[in-house]
Amino acid sequence: MALTNGWRDLLGVVILALIVLQSPPGVLSQRKPKNMCSKQGIFNSTTKRCTCVTGWTGPLCNDRFCPAGHDWLATPHGHHLAHKDHVECSGVGECDRLLGTCMCKTGFGGAACEKMVCPKGATNSTGEVVKTCSGHGRCMTLREMGGVWTGNDNLEIGGLVYKPRDYNLWDADQIQGCVCDPPYTGHNCSLKSCPYGDDYSVRFDPYGQITHHEVMRIECAANQGSFRFAFRGVSSEEIPFDAPQGRVKHILEKMTSIDSISVSMTSSTVCGNGSPTITTITFLDQAGEMPAAKVTPQSNLKLNSGASPAILNMVTQFVMECPMMQKAVGHVGSMHLKYDGELTRAINYTASVTDVESAIRNLTTIRHHSDYGHINVTAGSASPLSTYGIEICSYLSHVNTTIELRSEYGNLHMLDAVNDIFREEVDANITMHTSKGTTQAKLCSDRGRCDYKSGTCECFFQSTPFMDIKRRYESSDGNGNPGRRGDCGYAQVVARKCPDGLTNIDDPLSLETCYGNGFCDNSTYACRCSEGYQGSDCSERVCPSGVGWFDTVQGDGYAHQTKRECSGQGSCDRVSGHCHCEIGFTGEACDKIICEDECNGVGVCQPLHKLAEYAVVNGEATEYAYGNPDANFNSKATWDREMFQSCLCDGTFLERDRQGPSDTFISGLYVNEPKVLGYHGYSCKKAYCPHGDDPSTPGVNEKQTVSCTLTTGSFTLTFRDKATASIAYDATAATVKAALEALNVVETVTVTLNAANPCDAVPSGFVVEFTGNPGDLPLMKSAPSFTVAETIKGTKEFAECSNRGVCNSKAGQLAGMCYCDWNYMSSDGNGGRGTRRDCGKYDEYGQAVGYFTS
Numbered sequence: 001m002a003l004t005n006g007w008r009d010l011l012g013v014v015i016l017a018l019i020v021l022q023s024p025p026g027v028l029s030q031r032k033p034k035n036m037c038s039k040q041g042i043f044n045s046t047t048k049r050c051t052c053v054t055g056w057t058g059p060l061c062n063d064r065f066c067p068a069g070h071d072w073l074a075t076p077h078g079h080h081l082a083h084k085d086h087v088e089c090s091g092v093g094e095c096d097r098l099l100g101t102c103m104c105k106t107g108f109g110g111a112a113c114e115k116m117v118c119p120k121g122a123t124n125s126t127g128e129v130v131k132t133c134s135g136h137g138r139c140m141t142l143r144e145m146g147g148v149w150t151g152n153d154n155l156e157i158g159g160l161v162y163k164p165r166d167y168n169l170w171d172a173d174q175i176q177g178c179v180c181d182p183p184y185t186g187h188n189c190s191l192k193s194c195p196y197g198d199d200y201s202v203r204f205d206p207y208g209q210i211t212h213h214e215v216m217r218i219e220c221a222a223n224q225g226s227f228r229f230a231f232r233g234v235s236s237e238e239i240p241f242d243a244p245q246g247r248v249k250h251i252l253e254k255m256t257s258i259d260s261i262s263v264s265m266t267s268s269t270v271c272g273n274g275s276p277t278i279t280t281i282t283f284l285d286q287a288g289e290m291p292a293a294k295v296t297p298q299s300n301l302k303l304n305s306g307a308s309p310a311i312l313n314m315v316t317q318f319v320m321e322c323p324m325m326q327k328a329v330g331h332v333g334s335m336h337l338k339y340d341g342e343l344t345r346a347i348n349y350t351a352s353v354t355d356v357e358s359a360i361r362n363l364t365t366i367r368h369h370s371d372y373g374h375i376n377v378t379a380g381s382a383s384p385l386s387t388y389g390i391e392i393c394s395y396l397s398h399v400n401t402t403i404e405l406r407s408e409y410g411n412l413h414m415l416d417a418v419n420d421i422f423r424e425e426v427d428a429n430i431t432m433h434t435s436k437g438t439t440q441a442k443l444c445s446d447r448g449r450c451d452y453k454s455g456t457c458e459c460f461f462q463s464t465p466f467m468d469i470k471r472r473y474e475s476s477d478g479n480g481n482p483g484r485r486g487d488c489g490y491a492q493v494v495a496r497k498c499p500d501g502l503t504n505i506d507d508p509l510s511l512e513t514c515y516g517n518g519f520c521d522n523s524t525y526a527c528r529c530s531e532g533y534q535g536s537d538c539s540e541r542v543c544p545s546g547v548g549w550f551d552t553v554q555g556d557g558y559a560h561q562t563k564r565e566c567s568g569q570g571s572c573d574r575v576s577g578h579c580h581c582e583i584g585f586t587g588e589a590c591d592k593i594i595c596e597d598e599c600n601g602v603g604v605c606q607p608l609h610k611l612a613e614y615a616v617v618n619g620e621a622t623e624y625a626y627g628n629p630d631a632n633f634n635s636k637a638t639w640d641r642e643m644f645q646s647c648l649c650d651g652t653f654l655e656r657d658r659q660g661p662s663d664t665f666i667s668g669l670y671v672n673e674p675k676v677l678g679y680h681g682y683s684c685k686k687a688y689c690p691h692g693d694d695p696s697t698p699g700v701n702e703k704q705t706v707s708c709t710l711t712t713g714s715f716t717l718t719f720r721d722k723a724t725a726s727i728a729y730d731a732t733a734a735t736v737k738a739a740l741e742a743l744n745v746v747e748t749v750t751v752t753l754n755a756a757n758p759c760d761a762v763p764s765g766f767v768v769e770f771t772g773n774p775g776d777l778p779l780m781k782s783a784p785s786f787t788v789a790e791t792i793k794g795t796k797e798f799a800e801c802s803n804r805g806v807c808n809s810k811a812g813q814l815a816g817m818c819y820c821d822w823n824y825m826s827s828d829g830n831g832g833r834g835t836r837r838d839c840g841k842y843d844e845y846g847q848a849v850g851y852f853t854s
Helices: 005-022 034-039 142-147 245-253 353-361 596-601 608-613 733-741
Strands: 041-044 049-052 068-070 086-088 093-096 101-104 120-122 130-132 137-141 176-180 215-221 226-231 261-265 277-283 293-297 311-322 334-339 376-381 399-407 415-420 431-434 448-451 456-459 461-463 469-474 490-493 500-502 511-513 518-521 526-529 545-547 563-565 570-573 578-581 603-607 645-649 664-666 669-671 702-707 714-719 749-753 766-770 781-783 787-792 805-808 817-820
Touching (some): 034 041, 034 049, 353 399, 456 469, 596 603, 603 608, 714 733, 733 749
Antiparallel strands (some): 041 049, 068 086, 120 130, 226 293, 261 277, 311 431, 376 399, 461 469, 469 490, 545 563, 570 578, 702 787, 714 781, 749 766, 805 817
16 A cells, blocks of 8 residues: 555654664764764775774774684584684673673673683572682682692592693683582582591402502602692691601691591601602591692702702502413413503513513503603512513412502502403403502492581481391491591491382382382492482482583593583482583583573574584585584594584575575575575574675775586586576577576676687686675586686675674664665665665765665
8 A cells, every 4th residue: 555645754753763762872973974083093084984993993983892702602614623713702792882891691701701600609508698619619710720730529520630731722711610629519519528438348349359548658869858748639738858757647647638647668757868768658547549649849859969859759559469370382361451541552471570561651641641740650570580581470479560650649540450361261360459549438438328518427327116226327437436537437236228218208108228229239238229320328319411511631631521410510409310500501411501592583503513514604505514423433622512502593694695685594494585684693683784895995896717618508607505597508698697697696797708609619718707796705616517717806895884884783673774874875786876785885975874774
């Protein structure tokens, strides 16, 4: 229906009101003559634009830049390459142009939104005060955590804490997490861990030896100065070179990380004057395998007044025992040693101690990627001499081979023997004696429940109505006797029945052993839980685990190699077995970054590896690979292929815009629908504005020469993944032009034939000048294949609003519209007036005023 003049006037008022209401703050009032440059730049009369001082941008230099960082979520820019570019607000924030500050996506912080924020938690059981890391830990970046060795496994990653290690990958200063102060634990340090202990129901280690507590050894030769001993994040006071046994024991037991120890020495002082003294430290009441300790020399620790270097090491010792072998012609057999998950080469039973030394030294976990820096390996044997020399096994007697690992760190990874040696037809059963603790460090000694609010164990006690006590456990001394450790390690009444509980709290008849979530080990009367359950009575659910967002840097210089419950970004509900994720994270294991606002309804949430498949380079779809779907083969550098998610927004092919954009993605599906607005940003809330060439700067159009050699038939041309209809070998220039301009990725072209028709032999071919597509363009392709060469590289800009306006990217009726600078208007893509809405036409008569193009 045609509009009357009155209705047109009313519509004009409404549109003007919308322009004022939906313009960026202050945008209308700030449109002043360019020679002002807002006092933050200098006007260049040649280019007719402002050159802004550092920190300012925009046509009038009245917009501030925001800080930049590695782009968290951008589409990978090559095969297995991501996070390279530095962008404003690190791609997860909105820039406030008035203040120059970033408003970050949930879960991110820092001036440039460049940091993953540390989780917060209540500082006490009432939850009155909420602080970062619950006030019980330090918020650290991966680089900081990798470079500061705490000697304490407080990340709950199931292994030991390693040597300080440089971490220089893209996320070194971006991903943060909590390093908890003992005894606090949990991803946000809100839980208080209970004491660990051993109930001594298992008295033998896997080699059949009686279990024992940890033994550490210090080797020192010096006659002046001192050193320090560090364990579980606590450093001792200085230990003088001439400290006797009693003083060393006194200094070490003053450390809060050490309870009760015994100390023995091979000489009267901790450091020998010439030959080193070996000081042996035995833990008396701390069960299980201890984290590594470290010795650090003070600057004054010297031998012979500095004439000789002082010797200071920790010695991790293993004794490999081989039983007596039977001499037999043709007898063969071998074994492997395993350190930090890596096997040595096969070691024959006739091998020498030198062979053993060499096999261990050649492990990559020792030689190249040691978690503890340089490690010196020595091996010695007490075997009898045979005709073959000193061997690790002998047919004359059993042989003990001592293997020692020397480093500034002590009690490194366990060294295990993997048997494949035979004595006649029976396994030889190589036995490994270790200084590492073989008692079992179990929460509440596996004989009680932990109250994570108070950090105390609730020890098991059960009796019948007739006072027949089935079990009663109390606090021990760490050795199975009564004590004050609070670990439920003392069996006042040894268990004669496994713990049980109601599987239905409302049904008193639903009492089942191990809560029905496991079975009773009748040899120890301890529960063995089914998969998905944990706890000494199997009453707790286990939550899903994922690659840790924040975890220990490994010896090979990579992080994110260890799985953590809820990926270290959520807390586990022990009743339901579900993770409660931190805000900004999602997935069963909190192992994915959430896509905000469901991509604003104009996009689809995709992981990085899917975004890589949808990559676009210069208007051409370029499918990249990012990582491997098989976790066993995925690169350590692409650990985030599934974890980082972002929005694949509608209308992402900018270079294909006409009035659109068109020919693009809609909610992740490839469609060809003209005049669909394009969006970008981590949540697809920003609309794209038209792009074009700056009419006031020099530049030339792209020219490409097609060398057609057909003498019959037809050919097609493809530009930016779009193919023309068939073109006859003897077509006119106008026909070729029409075929190209029929593509929705081509604006306007000029076609010049070098001869009478496009495929004449001499001179062959034709030239295509892209008059409406600015910039350095991808080469056309032909079928059948001809040579296509870039005759002149396009140097015109392909810039938002042609660098002569401000884009209104915010949602609304005017989203995706350019507000042009004074004297600039919509162009035809080639310097003339047109309908591109791109501010690409300069009005030399001064009739154009700043306005939204239409």
